[in-house]
Amino acid sequence: MPLQLYKSEISGNFYSLRGTSWIVAASLIFSLVAYLLLTDKELSLLDQGEMLFTLSEIVISLGTVMAVTSASSTISTEIESKTFESLLLTPTSSRQIAFQKLLSITTTWFFLYVIAIPYLLAVSNGTNLSLSSILYVGIYGTLLVVGFSAISIALSAKLKSSKNSVMVALMILLIMLAPSIFFATSLKKTSFGMAIENINPVSHAMNSLDSILVDNQQSLFEQASHLFRVTIFAVICLAILTYISRRFEVSPVV
Amino acid sequence: MKAGAKTSLRMMAAASRGIRSLVTESKDPPASKISANDNSIITSGLSKAYEKLKAVDSLTLAVDSGDIFGFLGPNGAGKTTTIRMLCGLIPPSAGTARVAGFDIIRESMKIRSVIGLLPESSGFYNWMNAQEYLFHFALLYKIEPSVARNRAMCLLEKVGLAEKAYVPISYYSRGMRQRLGLARALINEPRIIFLDEPTLGLDPSGQEEIRKFLLELNREKGVTVFLSSHALGEVSSLCNKIAIIDHGQLVAKGNVDELRAQAGVSHTIVVRVVNTAAARLQLLNMPSRGKISEQGSLISVTFSEGSQGPSDYYKDFEYMIKQGLQVYDIQRPDTSLEEVFFKFTRPRNVSSDAEKNGGVR
C-alpha cells in the first residue's frame, strides 16, 4: 500500500478527539464570524467585499495555524512517544514518511476549506465574488499550508522536541503574519515595511485577496505576481523538507 | 580547447565510475547473490561516537545463521546503540557491519525488510486496536491486505492477545503492550529478530511462553535471534552464544562454558551425606579436599571442577561409597552467569559516569 502511512494519519485525525475537535472548533469560529459580519449593527454596513475579505483572511489564518501546529509536532511527538523507531524500521523511506505526513496535513486543510465554502457563499451572496473567493482562498490557502507545513515538519524532525518545534514554528508564522496584523498602514508605506511586504508570502496572499475581493481585480493575470511569489515560497519550503528528510534518526541513547 | 577539456573530464568521470563499480562489485556482491538463508550478523570495528563520547568502540562480532545470540552488558554499555546500528536506524561513525548479507550503510532499506526489532521501550498508536496496529504495519511492509489480516490474527493468538484484538491499545497493560510489540516485530516474518528485554513486564507464565515461542521460531524457521536482556537466567537457558559488552567495547564472547572458562569460574558439585560422627571422620580422610560444611542433619561436600573436569572428584565418590557413607543427594548448581558477568564488567560509579559522559541524552 503506497500511501498507508497517509491513510493511517488521516484515520488518526478523525478517530481521535484531537482531530475532530479542531474541525468543529473551526466551523464554530466561521459561524460566529460570518454571523457577526452580517448582523452586527456596524459591521454589517461594511462593503460586502470587505466582509468577504475578512472571512477569507480568517479561513486562511486558521488553516495555517492548524497546519503549523500539527506539522511541527508530527515527528517530534512520534519520537517522544517512541513510535518513530518502529516506523523507521519499515521499508518506508524517511522522505516518504515526511511527504505522507505533509499530505495528511494538507488533506486536513482541504477539509477545513470545504467546511468554509458554505460560509464564503453566504457572505458573498448577491455579489459576483463567490467563485473568486472560493477559488483564491483555495489556492492561497493550499500554497501557504503546504509551505508552512513543510518547514514545520522539517523543524520537528530536526529539533526532536514537540515543545521547541511548535514554539519555533509558531514564531515563524507570527513573523509572517505580523505585517498584516501589527503593522500600521503608515509603517507599511515606509521602505522597511515595503521590503518586508515584498518578501512575505502571507502579505502577498492577503494583498492579493484584498485586490480581488475589495477592488474587484479578479483575473488570474492581475494576480500573477502575487501568485508567483507565494508559489516560490511553497517550493522553497518543499525543497528544505526534501533536504532535511533524506535521513531521519531517533534520539541518541547511550 | 574547451571542448577538449570537457571531453577529458567526461572520460575521467566515466573511468572513475567504472573503477568504482568494479570495487563495489568486488566488495559487495549484489543482493541477488546473497543467499536467502543468510541470517548472519557480522560486524567489523563497528563504532559510534556522539561528539566526544564513544558509545560503541570497535565492536567486532559474528552471529551465525540460526544462532540465538545473547548480548549482555551493564546499563549504558552500548547495547541499544549497537542494535540500532545493526537495524540501520543510526549510521555508525566507523567500521562496517552486514546483517543478513546486507551492508548497514548502503543497504539499510533492504535490511528493514528482513529484520524485526522489539525495542526495550516501544510506543504504540493508542487510538488503534491491536488488530489495526498489526495490520497497519503489515501494509507498511507491503504485505497483501488479505495475508496481512490473517497474519495479524495468527500472531495475536501466538502472543496471547487474540481476545483483546479489538480493544484500543490505550487500555492495554505493560505486559500486553510488550506482547503486541513482539507480534509487531514478527509481522514481516523476519529472518533476524532483535529483542531488547523481550520479557520485561511479563508475568512468569508469559515469560515462559515467549521463551518457547522464540525457541520454536529458531528451530522451525531458522530465525536468528539477537537477544539483549538483563535476565541472565533467560540468556543462559536460551542462547548458544553470548557476547558481553562494557563501556562500548566487547569484553568477552563465546558460549556459556567458554565464558566461564575465560572468567576463571568453574563448575561445582555438592554432595550431601547424613551427618554422623563416623561420616565426619571419614570425610576428613578423603583423597582430595572438598569443602566440607555441616548443615544440621547433613554434611555438604562441595567440589570445584578442575581442569580435568568431573574426573577430579570421581575418586572422592568412590571413597564415599566404599566407606558406606549415606549419600543424601548430589547437586550440580549452575554457576550463575552473574558471576561471569561481574567478572567481565567493571563496577559502575553513577556520578563519575555522568561526568565522563557529559550528561548524555
Place this chain on the structure above:
Amino acid sequence: MMAVRLLLARSYESARITIILCGLFAALGYTSVILLDASGAPPSSDDILMKVTSPTEVHGTAGQIIRIEGTISNVGSKSSSNSGGIAYISIVDLVDKVPVDLEDWSAEKGLYIPSIEPAQSLPLEWNVRLVKAGSYTIDILFNKDSDVSSPPVSSSKIYLEVQPKFNLNPENILPVAFGVPAVLLAILGSVNYYRGRKTGIY
C-alpha cells in the same frame, strides 16, 4: 444786540463749517467705499446665507440613506472673484457627545464652490448613510477661502433620529451558521460511535 448778532453770526458760521465738513467726510467715505468696491474686496460673511431646504427633523433606520439638501446664497450686492469656499456637513452625536467621523457616513463630505455671484443661489446636496443608531444634529457649513479669521457660515440645525436595524437572519446566514457545525458534529459523532461499538467501548 450787537453781541447777540455777533454770537448768532459766529454760531451760524460754525454750523455751516460743520455741515461742510460732514459733507466732505461723507463724500470721502463714499468714495473710499466705491474705490474699495472697485478693487474686488470679498463680500462679508453676512453676505453668505446657508439654508436647509430638506426637512429639519429626519427619522431613519440604520443602513438607510437620506439626502440632506440646502442652498448657499450670496445676498450681498458686490461681485467678487474671491467668493469661493468649501461647503460641508458636520454631524454631532448627541448621545456620546462627540462629533462623528464621516468616513462611513458620506462619500462626499465636502463640496467645493469656486465662486458665488451676488444674488446667486446654488443648491447643495449630500447623501448620508445612517451607520449607527442614535440622536444627531447635522449642520451645513461654508468655509470661505479668503476669510481665514471669521467662523464658517452655518445653516440651521437638522435633527436626526436613527433607529437601530434588527435583522436576525441577514442573507440567510442562520442555516449555515448552525447547520454546518451541526452536520459536522453529527458525522464525526457517528464515526466515533461506530468505532466505539466496533472496539467494544460502547
